[in-house]
Amino acid sequence: MADKAAARESLFALRETIARLEGKTLPTSVQAGDSRETGGFAQHQGAIGQCDRLPLGIPVLDEAMQGGLPLAGLTEIRNGETRDAGAATGFVLALGALCQAARSPGDNAPILWIGQTSASAEAGLPYPPGLRSYGAEIRGLLMAAPRKVQDALWIAEAALASPVFAAIVLEVRGNPDCFGLSESRRLHLRARASKIPLLLLRQAGEEEASSAFFRLNITPAPARARHLPDGSMLGGSIGNPVFHVTAEKSRTITPVGILIEWNVHDRRFHPVEPALQSGIRSALPVAGVSASAGRSSGADPLGRVVAFERAS
Amino acid sequence: MNAMRIAAMDTFAERQGLKRGQGIAEARALCPGIDVVPADPGADQAFLEALADWCDRYTPLVALDGKNGLFLDITGCAHLFGGEKSLLEDVLLRLTRLGVEAWGAITSTPGLSWASARFGSETIIAAEDAERVLVGLPMAALRLERVTIETLERVGLKTVGDILQAPRAPLARRFGSQLLQRLDQALGLEDEPLSPRMPVASLSQERRLAEPIQGEDDIMGLTLQLAGGLKSRLAERGEGGREFELALFRVDGRVFRIAAGTSAPLREPDRICALFRERLQAVHDDLDAGFGFEILRLSVMKTERHDAVQADFSGSKDRNRPLSAFMDRVVARFGPDSLLMPVLVESHVPERASLYLSLQDADRRKPPKLQPEAYVRSARPLRLFSHPELVEAVVAGIPDGAPAGFRWRRIAYRIARSEGPERLEAEWWVDGETAPARDYFRVEDDTGRRFWLFRRGLYGQQAVMPQWFLHGIFA
Secondary structure, eight states, X not given: XXXXXXXXXXXXXXXXXXXXXXXXXXXXOOOOSOTTOOTTOOOOSSOGGGXXXXXXXXXXXXXXXXXXXXXXXXXXXXXXXXXXXXXXXXXXXXXXXXXXXXXXXXXOOOEEEEEOHHHHXXXXXXXXXXXXXXXXXXXXXXXXXXXXXXXXXXXXXXXXTSTTOSEEEEEEESXXXXXXXXXXXXXXXXXXHHTOEEEEEEETOOOOOOSOXXXXXXXXXXXXXXXXXXXXXXXXXXXXXXXXXXXXXXXSOOOSOEEEEEETTXXXXXXXXXXXXXXXXXXXXXXXXXXXXXXSSOOOOTTSOXXXXXXX | OOOOBOOOOOHHHHHTTOOTTOBHHHHHHHOTTOOOOOOOHHHHHHHXXXXXXXXXXXXXXXXXXXXXXXXXXXXXXXXXXXXXXXXXXXXXHHHHHTTOOOOOOBOSSHHHHHHHHHHOSOSBXXXXXXXXXXXXXXXXXXXXOHHHHHHHHHHTOOBHHHHHSSOHHHHHHHHOHHHHHHHHHHHTSSXXXXXXXXXXXXXXXXXXXXXXXXXXHHXXXXXXXXXXXXXXXXXXXXXXXXXEEEEEEETTSOEEEEEEEEEEEEOOXXXXXXXXXXXXXXXXXXXXXXXXXXXXXXXXXXXXXXXXXXXXXXXXXXXXXXXXXXXXXXXXXXXXXXXXXXXXXXXXXXGGSEEEEEHHHHHHSOOOOOOOOSSOOOOOOSEEEEEEEEEEEEEEOTTTOOEEEEEETTEXXXXXXXXXXXXXXXXXXXXXXXXXXXXXXXXEETTSOEEEEEEXXXXXXXXXXXXXXXXXXXX
């Protein structure tokens, strides 16, 4: 009886340590008095749950990301095909502009865009007049143009060494071999240490396990129409861009797809109710099961492997 | 018939009685044991330049003299080597060890040194002895043209002493002004400046090692020490360095120079050292340590005013230092084109309206005075292709209707909504007067992808149908 209780106690303590390392909070956790017991692992100053988050203005997404975009660490944003690159780029640049806006007014920290040359050859380079008409006024945009993925990773690490930038965007194409779990973990730890948001923009890449806090998949969605002065919408016009965001890796269970509108004039995100967007048919039917939570990569598609127990 | 002739020979051959210009066959007959090597003027020149590089260890002011000589200006350097005599002995001894037969002389003018090294017997001549030494030298010691020398010989003026005391005006009239100019240069009455091969550094700190080093860590440790030595001297002048050069002298005579530039004036030794660590990584393959380096020299090629920055309580001014440290590291490792800044240009052609320039070029440009937009312009795409991509099978209304479908990169798209056209005329002052106008359309397909298409040219105006291109993608 006693050793059962002792075993339960140590199990609970172990669970709590793991949760603290991963930054989660257990649903019913009685906080132990001495929070320094980490079983030999070094403890960063303040757990992850307490570090700054940038709320995006969309309740569902903010809840899925536990408060908003983490301002110290790696977040991965992926788009499935090169022709959808505009949507993911827009989302990332909007995040960058919000990160810069969240800083104190006198602090003009620049934003670094590390664009590997093959990525910019396929999808083009960010266009500053376009940034202006998009409403993402980024001051001090610095662009690095390395040729190889290793060079891009080196530059990202060098940039994370000092707290200079408001945000760093690392654009890679596909799933290169040299950028695996260990390299992403290294960048994640560096970003956490220097408190800089590192946004990984994976263009035309597959889902891959990485050390990011969250992975979001962005696909394009039809834009809202333009507003007329009397409040109605001008049919047939293309107004504020709308994105379809899927949280592929998150701590909580989220709906499969959220539609977000970026308001160019207000410079913030707005949620879009799906009922207003009549006639949207996404390419894939809505899955019967909601996305998995707490995993590092998505669930396997249904119906691939069926194993029966051996009939004895 | 072309015979092979002697272009150059060594002392031993000369002693055998061979002359320049003599045929090889005749020379072989006179002296059967000669070794004949084809002349290679390019290689000779490269070798001379390598020797000039090697002489950098004595003084930075080294100039080439013709095809087989070097001038070194050692004003103020001689005491570092224990006096002029030991400097000259050291140079000649090391050159002999390198396999080069050399003669040298130290005097107060280049002309006299030239004369004394080739035709004279004394090697170190004080300024007041110039005339005495010149008296006995032949006329060729004055670096005159062959024609002039022959004319002088015909008249009977064979040594320099013959013209030293002669009246100057008739000499100038008869033989040209070059004769007197050379004489004055040799005597020191006229200045002859040397133009050094490499730019001379403002400050330099060097270390000569008794034992040569090879490892990168040793090189970096020494560089840190040298940078520490430079720091106080730069601080005295109130300056910081913008361009640095690390010269590594190998034991066999080869010299490697590694240059590094910074974006802001720099004095701190660890940052200078970090800069060179990145550069060494970048040039790792070209640097062959061989048997080791015996001299290391860190020089500052370009300086700039750099006042000591007081630590600010607000800390806001300190933003620039880590940013420039980051930029220096990346530029040192990957070259100046690896970091770019967008610059807006006054142009309505989209691909010219904004450029990405490297940091140095962006510094040099003045920011353009962009007028506030006088007209409402339609939206610009978020990503622009560097070259517009051709799209095919465009179905559009004529003459200026929006497209209803197109094929791009072998995929067909159906357009649901579009905005446009926005007509942008070409810049006739750049592209010429016949360059076609472009009609830009912002289109969205049925899934929600938004593109920026344009049609180049107008229907009906040209013989060929106008083409459609995709220039950018929107968010």
